[in-house]
Amino acid sequence: MKIGIINEKKDNRVAVVPDLVKRLIDEGNEIIAEKGCGESALYADQTYEDAGANLVSRTDALKSSEIICTISPLDIDDLKQLPSEAVVISSYQPYHSIEKTEEVASLNLTAFSLDMIPRITLAQAMDVLSSMASIAGYKAVIIAANHLPKYFPMLTTAAGSIPPAKVLVMGAGVAGLQAVATAKRLGSVVRAFDTRAAAKEEVESLGAKFVEVEGAADDKAAGGYAVDQTEEFKQKQREKIFEEAVKADVIITTAQLRGKPAPTLITKEMVEQMKDGSVIVDIASSTGGNCELSEDEKTIVKHGVTIIGNSELAADVPNHASQLFSKNIHNFLKTFLKEGKLEIDMENEIIKSSCIASKGEILYGK
Numbered sequence: 001m002k003i004g005i006i007n008e009k010k011d012n013r014v015a016v017v018p019d020l021v022k023r024l025i026d027e028g029n030e031i032i033a034e035k036g037c038g039e040s041a042l043y044a045d046q047t048y049e050d051a052g053a054n055l056v057s058r059t060d061a062l063k064s065s066e067i068i069c070t071i072s073p074l075d076i077d078d079l080k081q082l083p084s085e086a087v088v089i090s091s092y093q094p095y096h097s098i099e100k101t102e103e104v105a106s107l108n109l110t111a112f113s114l115d116m117i118p119r120i121t122l123a124q125a126m127d128v129l130s131s132m133a134s135i136a137g138y139k140a141v142i143i144a145a146n147h148l149p150k151y152f153p154m155l156t157t158a159a160g161s162i163p164p165a166k167v168l169v170m171g172a173g174v175a176g177l178q179a180v181a182t183a184k185r186l187g188s189v190v191r192a193f194d195t196r197a198a199a200k201e202e203v204e205s206l207g208a209k210f211v212e213v214e215g216a217a218d219d220k221a222a223g224g225y226a227v228d229q230t231e232e233f234k235q236k237q238r239e240k241i242f243e244e245a246v247k248a249d250v251i252i253t254t255a256q257l258r259g260k261p262a263p264t265l266i267t268k269e270m271v272e273q274m275k276d277g278s279v280i281v282d283i284a285s286s287t288g289g290n291c292e293l294s295e296d297e298k299t300i301v302k303h304g305v306t307i308i309g310n311s312e313l314a315a316d317v318p319n320h321a322s323q324l325f326s327k328n329i330h331n332f333l334k335t336f337l338k339e340g341k342l343e344i345d346m347e348n349e350i351i352k353s354s355c356i357a358s359k360g361e362i363l364y365g366k
């Protein structure tokens, strides 16, 4: 199959790095890459050429791609240039918006959405959400430390003592646990909170304190995802978070609910009571945010608190993020690309869940 790689319009990452180009060619495929596709992630054209890719213009790459993997979904102008019945692979998030899926279906393309890959052990090595979330959790702490007008670690010096920064992590999933680990490494005192009972042990194993609010609904049938909570629980949670938030120097929020807006955990009133100079990094900003005041893709200062809304922090570590993304993509491709030929088995659980459109039909939700 001819596999295309193109320059992301709004992202520094690239979906396929030169190392994967070589492997895909060894497996019987041909690679057509847009010139400069890996430049912003520090993968030079020469490395793509050395790996065996044909470097061409964007239009030529699109026109020849029978399969194309991208970090963000292609826009309609790009999609229209693909051969009919091409396979497009990206994160379409059909549960947040069906428009992109409708676009690919209207063009008779077959679309796989990486965020729809089921959370089963077999699919762990394909889980783009987890690899990118882990980078985001790390980067959130680094950015917070950069904005905080204080030290993170405790210091005892001849000029006096500095207490450690207090970091509160809301949502202890993949991103949250990496934030906990990074904040601990920087020497801060870390507390973390989650509605899933399983998170307690994980937080404690990283040396942080788990903030408990009793009575959370924790649905084992939700496939590792959190579920919405009762009003009674939410009220108890708000009170507990208020107590913790006013003490914190940094709050990293990562709480998500699959297919729904992110829960509001930090209210305007809490921000008003936080210490001047404190920092909130809201990783959930693209789905509404966990902080009532955060604005997606913006850094603002409200009531003396710096609030950073950014759900694409992995794009700020483009070299390693692209490397991990590529590895996930390779493992995913292997489920339906055998010796350079497409073998799409709709009975396969991973394919069935992630194939959201085929032959003009939207398959998501069916």
Ligand code: NAD
Binding pocket: 118, 119, 120, 121, 123, 124, 127, 129, 130, 133, 170, 171, 172, 173, 174, 175, 176, 193, 194, 195, 196, 199, 223, 224, 225, 226, 227, 229, 254, 255, 256, 257, 258, 263, 265
């Ligand atoms: P996510 O991005 O959907 O949510 C982030 C965290 O926010 C979760 O831990 C969630 O419980 C928490 N959260 C949601 N509502 C909250 C609220 N009101 N208050 C506080 N916290 C709230 O989840 P994620 O980080 O991608 O993954 C969650 C878990 O799923 C992981 O810890 C892992 O155990 C599991 N997982 C399994 C696989 C797999 O088996 N393939 C892959 C990825 C994750």
